[in-house]
Amino acid sequence: MRPSGRAFNELRAVSFDVGVAKHAEGSCLVKFGDTHVLCTASWDETTPPWLRGAGRGWVTAEYGMLPRSTGDRMRREAKNGQSGRTQEIQRLIGRSLRAVVDLKALGERQILIDCDVIQADGGTRTASITGAWIAMNEAFKWAVSQGVIKSSPVIDRVAAISCGLIGGAPALDLDYDEDSTAQADANFVITGTGGLVEVQATAEGDPFTDEQFQALLALAKAGCADLSARQAELA
Amino acid sequence: MRPSGRAFNELRAVSFDVGVAKHAEGSCLVKFGDTHVLCTASWDETTPPWLRGAGRGWVTAEYGMLPRSTGDRMRREAKNGQSGRTQEIQRLIGRSLRAVVDLKALGERQILIDCDVIQADGGTRTASITGAWIAMNEAFKWAVSQGVIKSSPVIDRVAAISCGLIGGAPALDLDYDEDSTAQADANFVITGTGGLVEVQATAEGDPFTDEQFQALLALAKAGCADLSARQAELA
């Protein structure tokens, strides 16, 4: 039995509220249990300076947490600058989305994704990626409907989930309490067709074995397939 | 007729969702029409260094806007630092709340208020102050219920509203479109018993007359009385 009472291969309650942000071209409030992330997609008819004239577009992301999204209040990054953790996560989100977009078909434009954690309970980066794909997809639907682009440059869906070893046992979609005591912490980003985009596993304390790692990977494949199916319903 | 179709002395639809943030000691999602601000109050058993040993407490506030809370995406302050406008607003929120708290009765503790604009449509600072009072009051109720303090140090309620001159005519609670074309822009912070905490009026373009200013003040008094009555229902 894991601390949350869930089965070891069970996701938390997942929901997607699409179109919640009045101003954004695409938006989604994603919830993985008590982890709530507002994802918006902003359409930008320019590309970053280093990509000018390259004949292709870009997708980039920024990530933040509200100071009291967490149990103990965090220092506001607007006053202290972005932490290494924040930068690592936002680079991961951007990379994950770019893996499923045909950047040449997009043309010289970019999509700016903002993932802001309204409430945190573990798994904020995986919820962000999963919700960001929906926000991005909404923005592409908007652009097609407006005649800005003829067809969506999206190639595939992409979702992400965390796994970890709790008392040596592999478990899916850890909440904050579970994550705090896990021996290993892993995040997987997997496409709708099962392609691997990102595999990250880190020992917290003792190293883990190959067998343990393979079990985490198997859990993640099933979890991402489940999330991807829900994305498909909204796409 | 004003652009929003409202009467010149009419507030937008106002709502307060209390207790929306799982982790915070007090919280309120305040809506003034399409302006939505999440206000949280964090209890802190220490005071700022410059107040150590002074025998009284403190209330301070931080303010931020999500990058895509606005029509055009703003630059993220975590990457660029807080603007002068942000600093001005967060100082105003803290000052407004301190005016209605008995800091000696609070003792050597502080309340940290976070006002984060989820969606913006004008009046974010006045919605923030009005909602922050509720979040703060919730935190005091929590502390009394927990036995941390014997009774609440709150002396009065405090609310805030904006006014402006639209085509020369005084109007209450401007939305973004109205604010963009207003000749004068004013913000008033008024207590439940009618005391003035803050009066700010700024000419945008031509100066305004004393008569115009007095009309704005009269509108604000009525508007804050209305907001204060709604706060009282939740207190």
Added chain:
Amino acid sequence: MRPSGRAFNELRAVSFDVGVAKHAEGSCLVKFGDTHVLCTASWDETTPPWLRGAGRGWVTAEYGMLPRSTGDRMRREAKNGQSGRTQEIQRLIGRSLRAVVDLKALGERQILIDCDVIQADGGTRTASITGAWIAMNEAFKWAVSQGVIKSSPVIDRVAAISCGLIGGAPALDLDYDEDSTAQADANFVITGTGGLVEVQATAEGDPFTDEQFQALLALAKAGCADLSARQAELA
């Protein structure tokens, strides 16, 4: 009787030394009692990037205090960055001056105002605005004399004064000691023809009443009229 021994409606000794800065296109050393501010106006044949091609000019201001202009030495902002208070004041100075300049008539140029407090004894922002108008006006006179512009784009004069409640009584032009104990602190920016440009009143501690506020406003009108008359002599 107020601490300074002045009548409640009495300004401190005011003086303006025009042309004190050898290099600047316009300059004025303004003294409100022991508050001394050096104001310079620099002519710039460009406008800020966001105003390029807009067919109009700009007036902007920066403000600073020498570290030992005050009773206790302040930290040097060049080492620590500008405080929120500094940014708030310099935005106020710029806004006040722009209210009395025809920016279209100025053309695509800007005036950069620097207000540097050489010695501080309360009222530095109001002395700055009052002196900055003179420095700016000198720069326009210089530009006309040089044939850079045909006529001055100045529409009106503008002056500023502080007021406050001392022991409940309204008083004009507070010095530092008076300001430190005042119950309310107000600043007014008023044009030569009596138009209101900025009204700011803040409770320090207890809120103030409408009657008290109206008394402060009346004092400020008389004070600014006096300052404006002195500006007219130098214009």
Added chain:
Amino acid sequence: MRPSGRAFNELRAVSFDVGVAKHAEGSCLVKFGDTHVLCTASWDETTPPWLRGAGRGWVTAEYGMLPRSTGDRMRREAKNGQSGRTQEIQRLIGRSLRAVVDLKALGERQILIDCDVIQADGGTRTASITGAWIAMNEAFKWAVSQGVIKSSPVIDRVAAISCGLIGGAPALDLDYDEDSTAQADANFVITGTGGLVEVQATAEGDPFTDEQFQALLALAKAGCADLSARQAELA
């Protein structure tokens, strides 16, 4: 045939120069082909503030690249701040080393690792981890010889290697040219006894399959075993 002419499972020429830094308690100049990293270990009889009194020690790392260690000169981070990539790498190095040290046995002290890239040709993070272990181990040997600690708190060795898909084929220890064209980029951190400390694999462009990922993992296990054997000779 891969671009470098090496076999797909072949490491570059690897060397370790131990004790090259006169002042450091431990040091190692590690070379993976043309990638040269100077690793030093500094002994510190204090722990970070957040660990004071916790009864255990810490190992942390910083990473940097000389501006002209690369083909095109990089901007100096001392002038521009650390990039997200730099922060990500130095956190990885510290985490990898802590996985093989008994922090309680170390006591309230810390080891500060510096990995500075003198010359870069791909794989700087894996060379850094591998060399840093040697520098750290030297520092522990020094401390034992000086009587500072009775026995070394090192539990295991740790080494790291990169892998990638070149033209779809898995290859070990990519140099810069190979890395620039690889479809997937992976880094593995593995202990002397075969425990996994960190698994990271990222698609560059198209996602990769599970089969491809497993091939990369197999290559890395062999590569790290080889590096670990060389570390053992020097331990």
Added chain:
Amino acid sequence: MRPSGRAFNELRAVSFDVGVAKHAEGSCLVKFGDTHVLCTASWDETTPPWLRGAGRGWVTAEYGMLPRSTGDRMRREAKNGQSGRTQEIQRLIGRSLRAVVDLKALGERQILIDCDVIQADGGTRTASITGAWIAMNEAFKWAVSQGVIKSSPVIDRVAAISCGLIGGAPALDLDYDEDSTAQADANFVITGTGGLVEVQATAEGDPFTDEQFQALLALAKAGCADLSARQAELA
């Protein structure tokens, strides 16, 4: 004939206004021709952290230029941070003053010198040092008169002057126009008894000969002796 019309060994008109700053323990407005620097000395009953418990005091200095002290307006360092030049000058001022103070006799206290350039016309660092000595000496006189210390810890006077090669000819105390065209630029800091505290000479363009350098040194000795005599009159 040099551009300024002065003899090659002639100082500009020099004046010292002592006690100009109401709040400071010591102050001096020093003028070297059109270069005007306000120097203040602030008494501080603490020492820097790294000197706590060392049984001796410290003298340190900060330097700044008002943005429009110069012909072209400079960027304000409060917005942009201190330049390398500013840091170099303020370190030189502090070092020069410490050379003539018995820091043990001062005890665990420090003097904070602020040199702010009100108007610049070359030689701001040498005017700063020369005026700062007077401000510091005033602060010591104040401290003795207040009974804070029994006797002044000043050992000697110190003054500074610039020299340069104009058309190959050595000249004393260069103004801005002269400095801009000089082939070599030198600054000398010399005590009242003729001791050398700092010698700095820099080629601008072509190197200079030993003979030229010796001529600059001779000019500086005479110039500093003259300045030192004037300091003595005010001491």
Added chain:
Amino acid sequence: MRPSGRAFNELRAVSFDVGVAKHAEGSCLVKFGDTHVLCTASWDETTPPWLRGAGRGWVTAEYGMLPRSTGDRMRREAKNGQSGRTQEIQRLIGRSLRAVVDLKALGERQILIDCDVIQADGGTRTASITGAWIAMNEAFKWAVSQGVIKSSPVIDRVAAISCGLIGGAPALDLDYDEDSTAQADANFVITGTGGLVEVQATAEGDPFTDEQFQALLALAKAGCADLSARQAELA
């Protein structure tokens, strides 16, 4: 007898390893005893923005120390920003090299010098200048060989050495221990033909006499002549 056992006019063992950096257009690892500095020269076909269109080139330098190049570990400047000392040194290196390059003959290009201290034992700035000249000269030789420029714009060689007073006696090329106890600290930059580029002498504690200063200058002339001869062998 001086602490190092060397004669008072004796340099430390000096060596130059030319071409050590694979990627740089010119490079030199210079050693003055245990002081080791890696100097690289990077060719840049652009000039700084303020020099565009001026018809001449530029030489600039950056300087850094590895954190554990010193006896006690220094804080990494990438995390803390460049110190005033670092900025002072890198400006000195750039100025020294520009004195011996015909910038018009170079054309609109710049050479970026990086001097990174691998190990420090006193005299890092003088070793940097001396080694940087060689790295720069190598880059010019490379550019001539590649046909980028027809002939080298180098006019002269330039070398630098430190001197100081040890127990009142003038000594050449101080190491760290000697420098720590020296009464005066001087650095001289002298060309191959004996021209003076930079003279800097600073009292540490008591001022020094003219006689002492002249003795330091004489030592430096001989020392730089020796270094210059060694540079000539490699040119």
